[in-house]
Amino acid sequence: MxxxxxxxxxxxxxxxxxYMRLVAKGLKExxxxxxxxxxxxxxxxxxxxxxxxxxxxxSGWTTHSISDGKELEKLPTEWPDTLPISLALGTIGMxxxxxxxxxxxxxxxxxxxxxxxxxxxxKLGFDVAFNYKTIESLEGTLxxxxxxxxxxxxxxxxxxxxxxxxPQMKKFGRIALCGAISGYNRTGPLPPGPPPEIIIFQELRxxxxxxxxxxxxxxxxxxxxxxxxxxEGKIQYHEYxxxxxxxxxxxxxxxxKGDNLGKAVVKA
Numbered sequence: 001m002x003x004x005x006x007x008x009x010x011x012x013x014x015x016x017x018x019y020m021r022l023v024a025k026g027l028k029e030x031x032x033x034x035x036x037x038x039x040x041x042x043x044x045x046x047x048x049x050x051x052x053x054x055x056x057x058x059s060g061w062t063t064h065s066i067s068d069g070k071e072l073e074k075l076p077t078e079w080p081d082t083l084p085i086s087l088a089l090g091t092i093g094m095x096x097x098x099x100x101x102x103x104x105x106x107x108x109x110x111x112x113x114x115x116x117x118x119x120x121x122x123k124l125g126f127d128v129a130f131n132y133k134t135i136e137s138l139e140g141t142l143x144x145x146x147x148x149x150x151x152x153x154x155x156x157x158x159x160x161x162x163x164x165x166x167p168q169m170k171k172f173g174r175i176a177l178c179g180a181i182s183g184y185n186r187t188g189p190l191p192p193g194p195p196p197e198i199i200i201f202q203e204l205r206x207x208x209x210x211x212x213x214x215x216x217x218x219x220x221x222x223x224x225x226x227x228x229x230x231x232e233g234k235i236q237y238h239e240y241x242x243x244x245x246x247x248x249x250x251x252x253x254x255x256x257k258g259d260n261l262g263k264a265v266v267k268a
Contacts, residue, residue: 002066008043009057009065009072011245011268015089016252018156021184033061033248037268038088049074056088063245063268076223083230084239090263091237096226097211097219098154098178099235106152109145111161113258120261124236138164149173154209157182159191166194169204176209185256238262 002008014037023034037060041053046069049055055072059065075088083092090096110121111132121129128145135141142150142165149170155162158180166175183190199206214222229235240260242251245268255264 002043002045005046005068006044007041007046007049007053007067007069007072009039009055009059009067010042011037011039011059011063011065012054013038013086013089013241014061014245014248014266014268015093016248016255016264016266017094018179018181018184018256020252021181021256034058035060036089036094038085039065054085056093061248076220076227078224079227080231083227086239086241086265086267087230087237089265090239091230091235092223092226094211095263096235097214097222098209099226107146109142109150117258117261120238132161139168142168152176154178155180159183163191163194166204167198169198169202171202173202173204175204175206177206178209181256240264242266244268 015035017035020033020035027033036056036058039055039057039059041049041051041055044051044053049069049072054075056075057065057067057072059067075085076092079085087093087096107127108125109128110126111130112118112121113131113133115131115134118129118131130141130145132138132141138161146168149168150165151170151173153162153165153169153173153175155165155175155177156179158177159182161182162180169175198204226235230237238261240255240262242248242254242265245266248266251264251266254260
């Protein structure tokens with residue numbers, strides 16, 4: 001039975017993301033796997049969240065949950081019926097917000113792990129894109145793509161890839177450390193980091209980047225901007241949807257292996 005201000009949520013879509021692999025190392029058997037979901041209020045004792053309200057919730061890997069409403073986020077009121085609500089977990093959610101709060105208007109060089117993904121990057125408007133698994137030299141490919149070096153590096157990989165990028169940063173370059181997926185499954189020691197003298201003499205700025213630092217009005221403006229850009233065709237989206245809550249583990253492992261083209265989402 002619900003208490004005053006509580007709501008019962010039913011998951012519609014759930015996200016699987018690389019960071020979960022890192023955080024999950026601290027979980028014990030029986031603990032809830034963390035994560036966001038798009039959910040529907042199916043029962044409510046909260047006047048601000050009537051039955052039928054669609055929200056983004058950090059309820060974890062579960063089909064139903066109870067919330068007091070404090071940590072729930074409604075979809076923007078202008079959300080059109082033409083947009084999938086699952087985008088609140090991707091392009092108009094946490095991953096998309098990283099774009100909004102990151103650098104914009106730059107020449108962009110991207111790397112991916114398959115030719116199909118490289119073709120997708122080029123279609124999306126990347127100036128240069130390459131398959132890091134098939135090139136002869138990562139250092140040479142990066143140099144050819146931007147002979148003068150790089151002003152910004154948005155790092156979701158870490159490890160040897162980042163060690164190749166950082167020596168090619170320009171003076172006063174900025175590095176946003178958002179992820180390090182190359183080491184999430186590693187059981188042995190991590191590879192050494194970039195040479196300290198590169199960071200010192202190039203006067204590089206390296207900073208951890210977690211999009212949750214922007215909340216309140218800033219976050220709401222970002223979500224509305226992202227939705228507007230999607231509707232205008234300035235941002236294209238791709239989703240890789242797995243059917244069935246029971247397939248969450250398979251979707252998660254597939255994402256870590258790179259099976260997905262686009263944001264990995266599970267339809268409950």
